[in-house]
Amino acid sequence: MPSSTRDPHPILVVHPDRKTQRTVHRIVGGTFRPVVLVDDLANAAVRVRETPPFLIIVDHQMVRTDEGRKLLADRSIPCLVLMQDSELDDLGPLLEGGALSYLLANPMPLLAEELSITVQKLTRRDIFGLEKYLTWGIEIRELTLTDADQRRGLVDEMGEDVQRAGLGPRALAATLIADELLSNAVFNAPVDDSGTHTHSGDDRSGSRPLAERDVVTLRYACDARYLAIEVEDHYGSLDRRTILRCLTKATNRARDKVSMGTRGAGIGLATVYGSCNHLVFNLEPGRRTQVIALVDVRFRPAELGNAVCSFGIFSTEERRP
Known part of the structure; x- marks a missing residue:
């Protein structure tokens, strides 16, 4: 240039x-x-x-x-x-x-x-995709949710892949992260023309066909540095204020309070934030939201000696000088 x-x-x-x-x-x-x-x-x-x-x-x-x-x-x-x-x-x-x-x-x-x-x-100004955080050439698994009751099946499939990758106890955190992000995308993301959330009160264990904008995608990969988990919806209703409110809740949580009993219990982004090392929000308001959780697999969590998780909130509408 x-x-x-x-x-x-x-x-x-x-x-x-x-x-x-x-x-x-x-x-x-x-x-x-x-x-x-x-x-x-x-x-x-x-x-x-x-x-x-x-x-x-x-x-x-x-x-x-x-x-x-x-x-x-x-x-x-x-x-x-x-x-x-x-x-x-x-x-x-x-x-x-x-x-x-x-x-x-x-x-x-x-x-x-x-x-x-x-x-x-x-x-x-190219903000989307977990590939940016991983080494070139890694294998990316992509699973599509076409019914709300498929969520647990997809999460279990990802957990089995993580176990096969030799990542041991990180499979628990990975499945918790995926379950919460999928739950948010299926039930909290859909809004009507007035901005009202249309499915936030639904039974989260029930069936609901997902088509067109309601389809949700789960992608994940690992390059021996990070295990990256990405969930994308097609509503783009998540905003900065909601994200920061959820992250503020995380300041009152202990980082390692993760148990199978909490999985899918509506604990939300605060626990996702406390279960990974870097949480990334890629926002295209009114069109799509993509959330990427990065779990560092090079060290045991205690070895990082750092109780704070990095985060980034990127938006296609951000102004630049």
Whole structure:
């Protein structure tokens, strides 16, 4: 691409630690955009006034200040928050105000993978598909739900595949995640022209034929780094406010409270969030919602030493500088 046609809007990195600045610079430098490094929010404000950045990457402690909350509230510029070595209780204050869309909570080197993918999705405005989070060439299983009572059968089939892949106890978390996401897509996603949810009160163990917009798709794959579970509906009724409300509930839950007794019990996105390492929402309002849960299979959950799950809320309607 000739230099004259390159997007001049930089990536602005706001972090007090110089080593982290350099690391983030190396990761996002592959976009070949200008990268600006600053130590504090005062300098960040100056840079924003000079040239509005394409993206701001900021330390989570900074966005807990008044200036940081103002930065998050400016929805015209995507703001990605880095949160390392923190507890689940630290997440609640970040969710206040409903302005946070992108949180990366993993330590290095895991951060490099997730940060690069998030920046590329925003750059290319190509947000859909679990393939973006996995190694090229992996086998993807795709199952289609054409009746509401098929949900348990599809979940069990996926669980058997996960067991065959040698992922052991992660099959329990995987089936819980898939069951909840499918339940949301089948019963909570459908709305009428007025926006009223038409099936949220249905018996979730009963039969209901699913055709056209009601058809729901489950896809999953594993590349020995992540087990990715993707569910897509064709209503696009899930919005940021609902997502953040559900994630806020997760701050009051212990991460490992997963049992077979909770499966399918309406525990919702809060428990899905607490059962994976990265939860991704790809929204096309009025047309489709795609949710991707990533479970890191390289480590046992305790070995990550991190009680906070990363998340991203991407939308086809997001504005860009």
